[in-house]
Amino acid sequence: MKFLSKNIVVSSLILFLLISLLALPSTCTATTSTCGATDKTFSPLITEAAIGGPKPAVVNTDIKAKTKTKSKHVYSFGGDEEEDHDVNSAASTSHWPARRCSSGAWMLADIQNTQFAITPQSARKMSTASSAPSTAMNSTATSSADATAASSQSDLALPQSSPYVPRYIDIGINLTDRQFHGEYHGKQVHQSDLDDIVQRGRLGGVEKLMLTGSCLKESKAALEIAQNYPGYMYTTVGVHPCSAKDLTNHRAGHAAYIDSLRTLALSSPLVAAFGEIGLDYDRLYHASVEEQKLAFTMQLDLAEELGLPLFLHSRAAAEDFEAILFPRLPRLKGGLVHSFTGSMDEMKRIVGAGLYVGVNGCSLKTEENLAVMKEIPLDRLMIETDGPWCEIRPTHASSKYLKDAPALPKAVKKERFVAGTNQLIKGRNEPVCISQVAYVIANVKGISVEEVCEAAWKNTVDVFGLGVKTADFNEVKKTITRSSEISRALGPYGNPLPLAESIYSWTKPQGIKNGI
Incomplete structure (x- = not known):
């Protein structure tokens, strides 16, 4: 009888815990690949930081804070690449280094060697997509946690228009x-x-x-x-x-x-x-x-x-x-x-x-x-x-x-x-x-x-x-899509650089003649 009582107590406790967990509001958005209390991994977003805007709150936080990472930044000059920059990355303040391509678009690369090329056409599609509400967002709109997540994603979206950079x-x-x-x-x-x-x-x-x-x-x-x-x-x-x-x-x-x-x-x-x-x-x-x-x-x-x-x-x-x-x-x-x-x-x-x-x-x-x-x-x-x-x-x-x-x-x-x-x-x-x-x-x-x-x-x-x-x-x-001001371009640490550094910094050209 004593043994049966113990089993009933344990079973009740397990059932209570399961019900409690199921009742918790979800904090995962449509872009979340894993959800945990201390380790959230988000799919990469093209953010305003890429074009000189506000810093994103979280980007790729699966990298341990303040670890030195060998990064491969790719800046496009009509087909040529510049790479190999050492970057001190912090999990909550990672940024997207950016440079202006000859077409006026941007070539971006994150701190884990993921490359993104934004063409005028893709920028327009992304701008349109960012202005429309997400289905996943709508399905959880009643949750305050999801409302916060929706606000965060809206803040990270590429702006529909940006002030002019001369050509x-x-x-x-x-x-x-x-x-x-x-x-x-x-x-x-x-x-x-x-x-x-x-x-x-x-x-x-x-x-x-x-x-x-x-x-x-x-x-x-x-x-x-x-x-x-x-x-x-x-x-x-x-x-x-x-x-x-x-x-x-x-x-x-x-x-x-x-x-x-x-x-x-x-x-x-x-x-x-x-x-x-x-x-x-x-x-x-x-x-x-x-x-x-x-x-x-x-x-x-x-x-x-x-x-x-x-x-x-x-x-x-x-x-x-x-x-x-x-x-x-x-x-x-x-x-x-x-x-x-x-x-x-x-x-x-x-x-x-x-x-x-x-x-x-x-x-x-x-x-x-x-x-x-x-x-x-x-x-x-x-x-x-x-x-x-x-x-x-x-x-x-x-x-x-x-x-x-x-x-x-x-x-x-x-x-x-x-x-x-x-x-x-x-x-x-x-x-x-x-x-x-x-x-x-x-x-x-x-x-x-x-x-x-x-x-x-x-x-x-x-x-x-x-x-x-x-x-x-x-x-x-x-x-x-052009940056708000080219003098506000972000460096590899996410800090605004003076114009002379941001526009005119590069590694030694590697035979760019036939690539332009």
Whole structure:
């Protein structure tokens, strides 16, 4: 009897415990893979932390707190990877390192080697999904614990829209110049850092480059470089007015030189424009007025034949430049007067003729330059660096408009420069510096950087194409998800980084040429 009583007591106790456990409210959501008092494992969520927003409360807490983990972060630059970062991870404060891809999307990787690629399309789907209530959430809505979980998941969801991060097309960059290959005045000072320059530009939002051809030889060299970066770089073909003698005094005659230009221009779809052609009366020691006018006229004839838009140069020669060019415009494909430094009246005549105006640091030196630039219509504006020249300097009138511009990497003297260390070279302008041009324009005009960048992008694509269709441009504008502010990008420890570290930090490039 005593034995039976004990069994009844034990059975009753077990039954009571089972009933108590069954009566407890569930704390597992639809995304929970295991549920326990001290160890909850959640399926990964793309969170606001990935794009610079609030920190997630819990991400992948199956990793023991404050353990040092070898992490594989993958940052996409059109197919290339950077990896192997040591990360001190805490279970309740793990974050998603993020970098901006060339498409404006993000490549994310968690601290356990799980990789996520967010395309504009997937970002749009995720945004829509996050705004709709979850079936699992609805089924347990009466529980206060589930309500808390629902609130937590809502906080972690990708926002439906995020403020703008600028994107740029540098329509004038002279990557054939020997400075970009470590050579100055015929002396090799440091090794070529062209890959670093390209990667730094891409990380800073430069999504297309148009390389300038200044003579037959340089045009060939520019095309060879562009072919190593297909879809990212395009070129011009033509003879700069300062190189006019190459054409007019060619040993085989004018016609042979023009034939060579024609053959080169037709050799690749990467040739986007005919130029740099025009007149430059500031530097007549390179070529006389008559030599320049002859070269300009002959090349306009060729450009008409080829049907390519023009990449034009006019310096202290407005009267002759317009007299030669304007009557031909109805038969030409339009184009751009780059690195514009002319007067207000000259700008208005150029715009009135249907041409576009290119602005760089040289276009912004003086107060008069700024006044002219302010009046350039947005639908006629393009931006450029014209590197390695035309940087914005502290002595320029434009420098006071850079207060809110992105910080650039540290610049050092060329003698102290080491390739792969993510440094700029003092006095050498490069694509990543184009952000300064956009910010000066925006601040002088009193408009947003987004208006400047998107107007310049559309104008450039309309004139030169550069592999971008108008439909694609409009779709990207609608669907791309951008960070709230690129300067708030998160580092591997989940802490906001200064812009110069967050955008311009990387490991040494590993042969990125053919991956872009």
